Amino acid sequence: MAAHFVNISGGKDSTAVYLLALRRGRPFRAIMADTGHEHPVTLEYAAQLSERTGGPVVEMVRADFSAEIARKRRYVETVWREEGVPETTVERALAALVPTGIPMLDLCLWKGRFPSRKAQFCTEYLKERAVFDTCVGPALETGPVVQWLGVRRDESRNRAQAPFTQRVRFSDRHDMVLFRPLIHWSADNVFAFARAHGMPPNPLYLQGMGRVGCFPCINAGKVELAAIGRRHPWAIDRLLEYEAAVMAASKRGIATFFAADKTPQGAALVKKLKRRAIAETQGAHPDLDPESKEFDRERRRRLSDLCNDAEWPGADAVFRWAKTARGGRQYDLLSWSDEGLSCSSQYGLCE
Numbered sequence: 001m002a003a004h005f006v007n008i009s010g011g012k013d014s015t016a017v018y019l020l021a022l023r024r025g026r027p028f029r030a031i032m033a034d035t036g037h038e039h040p041v042t043l044e045y046a047a048q049l050s051e052r053t054g055g056p057v058v059e060m061v062r063a064d065f066s067a068e069i070a071r072k073r074r075y076v077e078t079v080w081r082e083e084g085v086p087e088t089t090v091e092r093a094l095a096a097l098v099p100t101g102i103p104m105l106d107l108c109l110w111k112g113r114f115p116s117r118k119a120q121f122c123t124e125y126l127k128e129r130a131v132f133d134t135c136v137g138p139a140l141e142t143g144p145v146v147q148w149l150g151v152r153r154d155e156s157r158n159r160a161q162a163p164f165t166q167r168v169r170f171s172d173r174h175d176m177v178l179f180r181p182l183i184h185w186s187a188d189n190v191f192a193f194a195r196a197h198g199m200p201p202n203p204l205y206l207q208g209m210g211r212v213g214c215f216p217c218i219n220a221g222k223v224e225l226a227a228i229g230r231r232h233p234w235a236i237d238r239l240l241e242y243e244a245a246v247m248a249a250s251k252r253g254i255a256t257f258f259a260a261d262k263t264p265q266g267a268a269l270v271k272k273l274k275r276r277a278i279a280e281t282q283g284a285h286p287d288l289d290p291e292s293k294e295f296d297r298e299r300r301r302r303l304s305d306l307c308n309d310a311e312w313p314g315a316d317a318v319f320r321w322a323k324t325a326r327g328g329r330q331y332d333l334l335s336w337s338d339e340g341l342s343c344s345s346q347y348g349l350c351e
């Protein structure tokens with residue numbers, strides 16, 4: 001018989017999936033990957049699922065990057081020094097490369113950067129792998145597994161084509177079936193279903209949060225950031241601490257939690273530096289074809305140097321911008337329209 005696992009995030013969709021699995025009346029395990037970067041309320045809410053419903057206790061799993069950080073230290077000590085990286089940079093990185101036990105921060109220390117929309121490695125390492133390595137993978141050694149996922153098609157373009165069920169085959173283990181019972185549900189359906197089963201929403205939804213996974217998510221929108229800045233200023237301090245640590249661990253000495261072009265000023269700077277890199281490449285290599293690979297390589301090298309010297313908006317600047325309207329020129333006291341947020345996990349682990 002297949003073992004059933006319900007992935008929990010502390011958000012509305014995984015709550016509905018948990019309640020659906022309970023209604024089915026057969027045993028299942030509920031698993032949540034704790035990134036160390038959730039709001040405490042979200043962890044508390046996940047714990048209450050069992051208390052309020054009598055269902056299974058939500059098991060917490062945490063990724064551990066101690067081994068990766070130890071490997072990175074050895075790399076810094078040897079390869080960076082061989083490459084001629086300044087000793088102050090090496091010493092700074094070695095001082096920063098110490099596991100903190102906070103999976104999100106340790107992952108970024110190891111990588112020497114924060115995840116981004118294009119390189120969203122956080123979902124994979126902090127959630128998908130953590131759940132698979134500790135629970136689902138071992139279960140697949142003894143029999144098939146069904147993973148219940150809180151994915152809805154109307155959430156984002158990324159999930160618009162997600163199938164209802166999906167079989168995943170392994171050469172050395174049993175099959176796994178990904179089951180997405182909410183695929184045709186709307187957000188209203190999900191909230192109403194939970195309400196009908198006596199489960200109130202995670203309180204963070206009532207405070208203007210669109211999603212309640214990481215606090216905040218790297219992809220958080222302006223409205224949500226404004227709400228966080230207003231109600232939970234400690235979250236900004238936490239990000240500033242992360243930024244200082246990851247900056248110290250990175251060879252370039254740059255690291256911002258949010259994308260460099262999150263604010264209008266950052267976006268303008270990105271454009272300016274891109275234009276400058278092209279102009280400098282043309283000036284230095286007038287004979288190179290702008291469409292050629294050589295030109296592109298040189299342009300990228302120059303852009304990288306320019307980016308190293310630029311001043312990028314840190315988390316504090318992003319939160320200041322979130323309080324403004326009209327392209328960041330005015331403080332916005334009135335506008336609270338919703339803004340689309342999108343995490344791309346097809347597993348629905350990033351709610």
Ligand code: SF4
Binds near residue numbers: 035115122216219344
């Ligand atoms: S919620 Fe956002 S920051 Fe957290 S793992 Fe998912 S994509 Fe990354």
